[in-house]
Amino acid sequence: MEQVKHAIETGALRPGEQLPGIRPLAEELVINVNTVAKAYRELEHEGIIELRHGSGAFVSENARAGKLADTLRGAQSMVAAAIERLRARGLTADEIRRLFEAELARLSRTGRRRG
Amino acid sequence: MAERLIIETIDLWKTYDGVEALRGLNLHVPAGSICGFLGRNGAGKTTTMKILLGMARPTSGQARVFGLAADSPQASLEIRRRSAFVSEEKELYSYMTVDEIIRFTAALFPRWRDDLQERYLRKFELPLTRTIKTLSRGTRTKLALLLALCRGAELLILDEPTSGLDPAMAEEVLQALVRHGGGEELTVFFSSHQIAEVDQIADHVVIIDRGRAVISGALDDLRESFRRIQFVFDGDAPQTTFRAPGVERVVRKGRVLTVLSSAGADAIVEEARALQPRSVDVVPVTLREIFLESVSAED
Numbered sequence: 001m002e003q004v005k006h007a008i009e010t011g012a013l014r015p016g017e018q019l020p021g022i023r024p025l026a027e028e029l030v031i032n033v034n035t036v037a038k039a040y041r042e043l044e045h046e047g048i049i050e051l052r053h054g055s056g057a058f059v060s061e062n063a064r065a066g067k068l069a070d071t072l073r074g075a076q077s078m079v080a081a082a083i084e085r086l087r088a089r090g091l092t093a094d095e096i097r098r099l100f101e102a103e104l105a106r107l108s109r110t111g112r113r114r115g
Numbered sequence: 116m117a118e119r120l121i122i123e124t125i126d127l128w129k130t131y132d133g134v135e136a137l138r139g140l141n142l143h144v145p146a147g148s149i150c151g152f153l154g155r156n157g158a159g160k161t162t163t164m165k166i167l168l169g170m171a172r173p174t175s176g177q178a179r180v181f182g183l184a185a186d187s188p189q190a191s192l193e194i195r196r197r198s199a200f201v202s203e204e205k206e207l208y209s210y211m212t213v214d215e216i217i218r219f220t221a222a223l224f225p226r227w228r229d230d231l232q233e234r235y236l237r238k239f240e241l242p243l244t245r246t247i248k249t250l251s252r253g254t255r256t257k258l259a260l261l262l263a264l265c266r267g268a269e270l271l272i273l274d275e276p277t278s279g280l281d282p283a284m285a286e287e288v289l290q291a292l293v294r295h296g297g298g299e300e301l302t303v304f305f306s307s308h309q310i311a312e313v314d315q316i317a318d319h320v321v322i323i324d325r326g327r328a329v330i331s332g333a334l335d336d337l338r339e340s341f342r343r344i345q346f347v348f349d350g351d352a353p354q355t356t357f358r359a360p361g362v363e364r365v366v367r368k369g370r371v372l373t374v375l376s377s378a379g380a381d382a383i384v385e386e387a388r389a390l391q392p393r394s395v396d397v398v399p400v401t402l403r404e405i406f407l408e409s410v411s412a413e414d
Contacts, residue, residue, distance in 0.1 A: 026293045030286060032149050033297040034318045038335075102396055105342070109381060 001039040005048060019049060019057040118145040120179075121270055121302045122167060127176035129162050129326075136162040138326035139176070144304050144319065149297045151313030151334075152306040154323035155410055160306040161203065163323070164272050168200055180270065198270035199263035201256065203278065209248035213241050213258060217265075226267035235261040239287065253284040260288060264295055271296060273305040277312060285309075289316050310403045320402070324410045334402070341400040342380040346372040346392035353390050359383045364408055375400070375408050 007013040019025075022040060026033040040057055043049045049057050086096050122144035129137040137159045144150045154160050165171040166178050169191030181197060183190035208216060217236075221227040236243070239257040247255065256276060263271055271292075277285035293316050296303035307313055313320060320337065322330035330337065340361075346352065352372035357365065361378030372392070376383050380397050387395070400408075 023294070023298075026297075027290055030290050030293055030315060032293060032316050032318045034148070098396065098398070102398060105397055105399055 151317035199268035
């Protein structure tokens with residue numbers, strides 16, 4: 001999923017272009033076909049791709065190609081500032097990583113309960 | 116959730132010479148899944164597969180494949196007609212050549228897939244004129260897999276298909292499994308010691324320990340529900356029993372109390388709040404950790 005998003009954001013995949021079929025992609029990546037199908041459904045739910053019956057998956061015309069790259073650049077400086085402050089308090093890289101992971105895990109749990 | 120089950124066992128027991136190989140195994144493999152079967156040596160994986168295929172009889176309990184009773188000789192014929200087995204031993208007719216065994220097997224199965232035969236002869240680079248006994252273990256596995264795939268079976272059961280294979284050969288085998296398995300046409304049930312490969316290609320997993328299924332379910336659900344929660348206290352961690360459901364294991368060590376939860380980490384954290392921990396960490400758990408925790412949990 002992240003790979004497809006990344007490809008769209010960097011412009012490697014453009015709106016209207018066709019994505020590989022579920023089965024060929026599963027074979028290429030050597031991962032479960034149901035995992036690929038699920039990722040495609042989630043991408044469709046997020047409006048990034050369109051699944052057209054019988055003809056496959058396509059990048060949405062209104063997928064925010066490229067736009068996210070700017071957002072990410074902005075976010076990166078925010079993350080950098082946060083990390084800098086944590087380091088100033090004497091936390092190690094590992095400790096910071098664990099804090100981020102724990103916080104993300106907590107958010108995804110509470111997000112699920114809401115949804 | 117009304118999933119159609121391809122394999123189902125209910126309270127399955129098997130005793131050989133006084134040894135309890137299976138001790139009340141409950142197994143559920145949904146149709147269209149690729150299900151990884153993990154367990155330590157001697158946990159009962161091969162015994163389970165043999166019972167499913169009518170090669171061994173259960174001492175008690177039920178085993179059904181396609182809804183058919185595996186211990187009925189007649190139903191078992193039907194089960195074996197619709198499924199294919201790649202065993203760890205690969206006891207093929209060792210005096211035959213590759214070409215001979217393919218023609219021999221093809222003649223037995225009316226749904227034989229010539230297209231797949233061509234594809235995998237090429238892809239697996241199988242030497243047609245060599246006798247089976249001269250083949251390497253990896254090549255023999257690939258031959259057994261070709262025979263299994265070409266039969267047009269609905270269920271493929273494999274006992275450690277990648278054991279003894281180099282990483283490139285193992286990848287070819289896994290690739291063939293994800294190409295054909297999962298989805299409506301072919302359900303795959305395979306045992307393995309390679310947790311990483313189960314993580315990679317399976318969507319369901321069963322962990323068996325001492326003849327019992329200790330973990331069973333969709334891999335995504337397991338990843339979502341298992342958490343390791345670590346509480347650190349100012350003094351020694353308190354002796355405590357959690358009332359919240361989903362507590363799989365509690366380990367006290369010095370100031371640290373670690374809880375492995377299979378559901379509801381939030382409720383556990385909430386309950387522990389009364390103990391006034393100094394810090395709380397909740398982290399996801401890998402399949403490898405789930406495996407190691409669940410097979411060493413007893414005794």
